[in-house]
Amino acid sequence: MADQIESELLRGSMDLMVLSVLAQSPKYGYLLQKALSDNSQQQIKLSAGTMYPLLHRLEEAGLVSSRWDESTRRRRKWYELTAKGRKKLIKQAELWQQYANCINRLLTEIKLVIPTPATQG
Amino acid sequence: MADQIESELLRGSMDLMVLSVLAQSPKYGYLLQKALSDNSQQQIKLSAGTMYPLLHRLEEAGLVSSRWDESTRRRRKWYELTAKGRKKLIKQAELWQQYANCINRLLTEIKLVIPTPATQG
């Protein structure tokens, strides 16, 4: 089916996607990769080289917190949203809606896109 | 009203926006800035430092062609889409739709997870 989405378009919204997947439930990195892939019909692949630095940045910014789990056979670092992270997510989601509406309006004007009812905020 | 959209989210789709605005009609840089701003309810600002290199890249890639107009009092460099540029735009627009749908699906799902905080024990 649909190919993986070009990285060009992804730039800048990886944070939003990671935050939204973590909002569903806490996850460790490897699980996050799978979840994002599954949730996007395998269209969005988050490489390890992108993901781990990203998670570290999110933690640095206080948007997620992490905790090592050594009780399992494989050591895993679990991440979960902080209260700050949830607020940020909500804000970023609203921003995204605005942004997407802008682009859709542009594309609609040149008739490349069939107008869809505006997504609710 | 709505603020200008954060550059974070914009990264990677400036090409698409510029191509779509140029698809409406040929424009020179300064006019393109105004058009993009107007078409987005002043939400998207394309700085000169971003735009000119971007236009040069698009030309380099054969997606737009340029022509100096010296007949007016101010010299202007007009840009218009090439056939290749139109094809690229159509392809990018489709890709955008896919991408936007992915994100929207993610954001829709978390709304089930983040309802009102009232019911939380």
Place this chain on the structure above:
DNA sequence: ACCAATATATCGATTGCCGATACATAAGTC
């Protein structure tokens, strides 16, 4: 004479993305 708007352009700093690489354990196969 002065200042804002128009018009194009480059440069450097910053940052995000990603392939390559490294390391380690676990599970399955020949």
Place this chain on the structure above:
DNA sequence: GACTTATGTATCGGCAATCGATATATTGGT
């Protein structure tokens, strides 16, 4: 036993996009 694949976290270097600052020049208004 040897080999491969999957799981799991992490860093590094290269590449490319964004943008503020800066430069240059003309036009129009007060």
